[in-house]
Amino acid sequence: MALNAQAGNRTGTRCANCSTGNEPGARYCGECGATMHRYQADTAGPICNNSPAGGQTPTFARPKVRNTVDPAASRELGSLLVLLMRERVFLIMHWTIFVTLSLIGFSLAMKCYTEFHGDDMSKLMMAITPMLFINLSALVCLTPIKGTKREIERIQEKIAYLKFSVRFKHLL
Numbered sequence: 001m002a003l004n005a006q007a008g009n010r011t012g013t014r015c016a017n018c019s020t021g022n023e024p025g026a027r028y029c030g031e032c033g034a035t036m037h038r039y040q041a042d043t044a045g046p047i048c049n050n051s052p053a054g055g056q057t058p059t060f061a062r063p064k065v066r067n068t069v070d071p072a073a074s075r076e077l078g079s080l081l082v083l084l085m086r087e088r089v090f091l092i093m094h095w096t097i098f099v100t101l102s103l104i105g106f107s108l109a110m111k112c113y114t115e116f117h118g119d120d121m122s123k124l125m126m127a128i129t130p131m132l133f134i135n136l137s138a139l140v141c142l143t144p145i146k147g148t149k150r151e152i153e154r155i156q157e158k159i160a161y162l163k164f165s166v167r168f169k170h171l172l
Helices: 002-012 071-115 120-139 142-167
Strands: none
Touching: 071 120, 071 142
């Protein structure tokens, strides 16, 4: 019984601006923010105010304006994504060089060991020469790999901060 009376009461309090049904006793429309009730001496109940949102409507009752993305932030995000892709290409290139040089050094060492005719010590000395020099030059590639990984992490952190600042710009 009370539910039907409340539903009937809710349909009676519709906003004149947007015709949205509001709760009984609401002072402002939940959609457009227009004032809902004005008590006058000659009427027994509330009447709807036809004034648009603004003017005397408080700020909490006004419709929310969607935040737009700053064009400078979107350009910076695009440039950071391009830098990230470039650094990943560099990382793949450095790993490819490292693995290729290591495989070449190992294959030359195995070839020197297996094709040399002599005792085991002579074979080992022949195999150590390419293994030592070629694989040491391959180990030089580990330094740029580490630097590239560090740069990728720095760029990812910048991208995360930029996405955070775009999303929560109104709180910063």
